[in-house]
Amino acid sequence: MDSTRFCVRCGRETKPEELINGLCIDCYLKHHGVFKEKPRVKVVVCPKCGSWYFKGVWHQPLDLREVIRRELLSELYRFLYSEIRVLEVDVASDIRKISAGEHGVEAVFTLEVAGKHVARIRGLVAVETEYKVCDKCMRRTTGSHKALVQVRFDPPEETGELYREVSALLHSMGLENSIVEVEERRDGMDVKFDDVIAARRYVDVLARKYGARTSESFKSVKYDFQAGKWSGVVTISVRIPVIKENDVVKYRGSIGVVKHVGDGSLKILLLETGVEVEARLSDYWSNVLRKPREVYVDSKVYTVTAVDKTTVYLLNEETGELREHPLTPGNYGLKPGDRVIILSDGEREVVVKKE
Incomplete structure (x- = not known):
C-alpha cells in the first residue's frame, strides 16, 4: 500500500489528495500551524471624527472591530x-491586554488550507492603535478647503423657502462630512468643501433640480512636486432662478402665471390664450422665461358686468370706473359677476380672474 495514504505524524490513514506535506489536516493545524509569525495590525484613527487611515487613504468612521477585521482581510496573508x-475574519473581542506590554484582540479565522480543506482557527492578533487628526478635521480646524460653491439667488429678495430647500440638500445628500463651513449671505450662501467631487455632486443636483446656471474656475495655490501638479481651490458659481407657484412670468413674450414648479421644470398658464405649457427652469437664463419687473398688477378689483363676442365689460364698484377689454381665448370662461384684476407689461393688458 502506498505510504502517502498515512499521516507521517499520527499514522492515520488518509486519502493521498487530502495530505498536506505528508500530514493529515489535524496534524498540520496542530503541529505545523497556519501562521509563520503572530499576526499584527496597526490601526490609525482620527480622534475627532473616527475616520481610519489605510493604504494612504482616510476612510469613513466604522466600529473599531470592523476596522480591524477589514485590515486583517487585506493584510493577514503576510503572516x-x-x-x-x-x-x-471575525473579530471576537474588544482590544485588551494579551501579553506584557502588548494589546490585541481575539479573532476567528476561516481559512482554506492547500486548496483542500476549510478550517476555522481562533487566535490572538496584536493591535497597535495610533491616533492622528485626519486631513478633513485638520482643514476644518484651519478653515482651509478644496472647493468653494457660491450659491446665489435671482432675484435675491424672495429666497425664503427656496434657501431652506437648497440648504437642506447638503444634509439629505449626506455631504456633512465633506463640508468645512457654510456661510449665509444676503443673496445666498457660500459652502466650503474639503472634497471637490462632493462639491460637484451638490452643484449637479442644483442644476438639475432648480435650473441653476453654473460656472467653474480654479485658483492654484502651490505646486505639488510629488503629485506633479498644482493644488488649489476650485470655485463654482451657482445662480438659481427664484420662481414660485402663482408668480407672474413672461414665457416666449406672453404673460402667464406659474401653476406648478417641479424638478427642473414648471407649468405656466398663458393668460391671453388660456393654454397651459411646460417650460424648463433653465430657460430663465436664455430669456425665454422671464420674471419681469415691469409687469404691473393693478390693485383695483373689477366686476364683470357683461361679456359679448369681442369685449369684456368691467366695473370698479368702489370708484364707479367703467372699462372695456378685448375678449381673448384666455377669458372665454368669464361671466357676469366674476371678479377680475388687470395685469400689464407696459405693452398690453391682460384680464385675470381673481382667485
Missing part, C-alpha cells in the same frame, strides 16, 4: 504560509 488563503 500565513503560502498554502493558506483567507476566506473570512
Whole structure:
C-alpha cells in the first residue's frame, strides 16, 4: 500500500489528495500551524471624527472591530504560509491586554488550507492603535478647503423657502462630512468643501433640480512636486432662478402665471390664450422665461358686468370706473359677476380672474 495514504505524524490513514506535506489536516493545524509569525495590525484613527487611515487613504468612521477585521482581510496573508488563503475574519473581542506590554484582540479565522480543506482557527492578533487628526478635521480646524460653491439667488429678495430647500440638500445628500463651513449671505450662501467631487455632486443636483446656471474656475495655490501638479481651490458659481407657484412670468413674450414648479421644470398658464405649457427652469437664463419687473398688477378689483363676442365689460364698484377689454381665448370662461384684476407689461393688458 502506498505510504502517502498515512499521516507521517499520527499514522492515520488518509486519502493521498487530502495530505498536506505528508500530514493529515489535524496534524498540520496542530503541529505545523497556519501562521509563520503572530499576526499584527496597526490601526490609525482620527480622534475627532473616527475616520481610519489605510493604504494612504482616510476612510469613513466604522466600529473599531470592523476596522480591524477589514485590515486583517487585506493584510493577514503576510503572516500565513503560502498554502493558506483567507476566506473570512471575525473579530471576537474588544482590544485588551494579551501579553506584557502588548494589546490585541481575539479573532476567528476561516481559512482554506492547500486548496483542500476549510478550517476555522481562533487566535490572538496584536493591535497597535495610533491616533492622528485626519486631513478633513485638520482643514476644518484651519478653515482651509478644496472647493468653494457660491450659491446665489435671482432675484435675491424672495429666497425664503427656496434657501431652506437648497440648504437642506447638503444634509439629505449626506455631504456633512465633506463640508468645512457654510456661510449665509444676503443673496445666498457660500459652502466650503474639503472634497471637490462632493462639491460637484451638490452643484449637479442644483442644476438639475432648480435650473441653476453654473460656472467653474480654479485658483492654484502651490505646486505639488510629488503629485506633479498644482493644488488649489476650485470655485463654482451657482445662480438659481427664484420662481414660485402663482408668480407672474413672461414665457416666449406672453404673460402667464406659474401653476406648478417641479424638478427642473414648471407649468405656466398663458393668460391671453388660456393654454397651459411646460417650460424648463433653465430657460430663465436664455430669456425665454422671464420674471419681469415691469409687469404691473393693478390693485383695483373689477366686476364683470357683461361679456359679448369681442369685449369684456368691467366695473370698479368702489370708484364707479367703467372699462372695456378685448375678449381673448384666455377669458372665454368669464361671466357676469366674476371678479377680475388687470395685469400689464407696459405693452398690453391682460384680464385675470381673481382667485
